[in-house]
Amino acid sequence: MARCSITKAVFVCVCLFSSACKQDTNPEPTTSAAPEPTPPPAAAPAAPETRVRVAHGHGMGACEGYLFISANAIRYEDSIRPAAGPSHGFSCATKDLQKFELVDNSKGKVPGNSVGYWLNMTCPPLNNLSLVFSGPPADAKQDFLRTQQARAGKDVAPEPARPEISAETKAAGDRANYVKELFEITSDPRYPGTEQFKLLLVPTADFKNKLVGRKLVGALNRLYGWNLSEDGKWTTKQANDVMFDIVAKPNFEVEKALAAIAANRKP
Numbered sequence: 148m149a150r151c152s153i154t155k156a157v158f159v160c161v162c163l164f165s166s167a168c169k170q171d172t173n174p175e176p177t178t179s180a181a182p183e184p185t186p187p188p189a190a191a192p193a194a195p196e197t198r199v200r201v202a203h204g205h206g207m208g209a210c211e212g213y214l215f216i217s218a219n220a221i222r223y224e225d226s227i228r229p230a231a232g233p234s235h236g237f238s239c240a241t242k243d244l245q246k247f248e249l250v251d252n253s254k255g256k257v258p259g260n261s262v263g264y265w266l267n268m269t270c271p272p273l274n275n276l277s278l279v280f281s282g283p284p285a286d287a288k289q290d291f292l293r294t295q296q297a298r299a300g301k302d303v304a305p306e307p308a309r310p311e312i313s314a315e316t317k318a319a320g321d322r323a324n325y326v327k328e329l330f331e332i333t334s335d336p337r338y339p340g341t342e343q344f345k346l347l348l349v350p351t352a353d354f355k356n357k358l359v360g361r362k363l364v365g366a367l368n369r370l371y372g373w374n375l376s377e378d379g380k381w382t383t384k385q386a387n388d389v390m391f392d393i394v395a396k397p398n399f400e401v402e403k404a405l406a407a408i409a410a411n412r413k414p
């Protein structure tokens with residue numbers, strides 16, 4: 148798996164910390180058998196959104212995704228190339244928007260090199276934002292014009308046929324996701340430091356494979372009040388729980404721990 152190959156030490160993370168192995172990142176626990184509350188009166192239909200592709204530059208690199216423009220709000224998802232660490236996605240209600248300035252800096256730019264269509268936004272309490280229309284230059288220009296149309300309440304031209312995200316962008320997105328996961332791991336208050344973490348990877352992978360293989364995930368969930376998926380598609384947070392709360396314990400041994408769980412005891 149490409150995302151795990153950045154360092155050899157982390158290669159064993161295989162499905163431990165890989166979102167490629169996740170399906171539903173946060174399955175809702177279904178604990179309540181209470182009857183469904185009566186639904187509220189039908190809400191007004193959501194305002195139609197115009198989707199444009201933008202990138203957000205940082206001190207180091209950039210994140211990239213889609214901006215969704217409607218009469219009520221402007222929102223951003225850094226879904227193409229996520230920011231390292233916490234998401235840079237945001238939502239700004241139109242009533243809070245203090246500045247929405249579209250800047251055409253395309254004059255004199257080499258076509259296909261730097262297109263130069265920008266959006267500068269101010270929406271407290273968000274930091275001031277400067278976004279550049281991204282993707283193929285012709286599409287960036289079209290998205291710039293579509294944004295103008297959407298903001299002016301005019302008919303919006305059709306969305307460009309988005310090409311398949313390039314392998315290069317995909318790889319950058321994978322790296323960004325990988326960094327995000329590492330961030331989630333290392334910012335966990337239980338993170339024991341790099342050396343100790345490396346030592347925990349192999350037994351954690353072994354423990355996990357055997358838990359799944361011997362169908363002991365359910366028993367583990369009952370013992371710890373967790374909600375780990377039986378098929379091993381765990382979120383980083385969930386894998387952290389297993390690693391830091393069980394495998395990192397002094398005297399942990401895979402087989403002993405599995406035997407304890409099979410006997411409904413915490414290892």
Ligand SMILES: [Zn+2]
Nearest residue numbers: 203210230235
């Ligand atoms: Zn960003």
